[in-house]
Amino acid sequence: MKNTDLYNYILGIADNTLILGQRLGELCGHGPSLETDIACTNISLDLFGQTRSYFQYAAKLKGGDSTEDSIAFLRTERQYVNVLLVEQPNKDFAFTIARQFLFDVFHHLFLEQLQQSKDVNLSAIANKAIKEVSYHQRFSSDWVKRLGDGTAESKERMQDAINDLWRYTDELFHTTDSDLVMIKEGIGVDVKKFKDSYYQRVNEILEEAKLEIPESKYFQKGGKKGIHTEHMGYILSDMQYMQRTYPNMTW
């Protein structure tokens, strides 16, 4: 394949939206209230829609009998390159919100830059996706504030979730070899450039939510290289079940 770096780069973006979409989809019928249930699955739907656009493009680059479905369903764990943050379990609603918030702030900043990509397909997808992600960010930020500045119980849970997931934030700013090639060509986004803005935005919301900003300097990484946490296998066994059981099935 000629465009291996571009292909890898696209997977690096789309595996995040795929796996986070899958996690949120698990809440369908299980959200803490009807409204939040619908919100989480709506966000999931947006993320899956974006994933489809990315994977359709990736499948075209790969050629042969590659399709958006084969990319989504027929890879093994080590071939998924999403960040560890998005594969973390829902646990309680505070965790779901904290994970979403820490990702949404990144996602919005990332798409802002991707809109300027020299690759017309990627800039078009970014252009579309960023409108949706503004709503996601608004939703998750609102809930961080509501839970953080809520009851003693909700505050404690929200703080626990932020403390626990904080270690996965640094990986958002790691770059792979393919990322570097794409950045050089003006196709990819140099994530390091907005790392400061990321923490600044996150910290502003946490302060508004009367939560403490974690001070831990220990960060976990691996997802972007295909080395995942123990949760990933369970996600895939659930997500890939139909395709593995009935190969090539279609709806």
Added chain:
Amino acid sequence: MTVVEGVHIDEELIPILVEVSDPEIPVLSILDMGVVRSALVADKHVHVKITPTYSGCPAMDVIGDDIKKALEKKGYTAEVELILSPAWTTDWITPRGRKALEDYGIAAPLDAEADKDVLLHGKRLVKCPQCGSTNTKMVSQFGSTACKAQFQCNDCQEPFDYFKCLK
């Protein structure tokens, strides 16, 4: 037919396409919704370009099939292409489309500034499609489909959908 800037639809196709509607909002023609970006005919073959409202909108596949069916019924062959750029905005909903939404019980999108005031600052600007009161409140930013938010009227108590502004 209000023609949005940048949209090219051959005159003879308009009566056919206006009959195709969004399966989730059956009163709204896809032309009034602004999802058809071009429809050009050459030798009875039609090339249609549509753009999704939201990336994950599950209605797009159905809309594509419905367009094909409607055109084939009139003796055309058709191909439907999904395009992402320029991205759809609620500004492309025509005045007739907005009226159809209201009549159907869905509050039409406000402009971007007012939309922000409503969703972020809780201002009461969205008009209840049942009784017309603007004494309404947002129940949830996300509603029955990706494009809508849930509202309730404080006067007549009716819950209703608000079509979110997307720009």
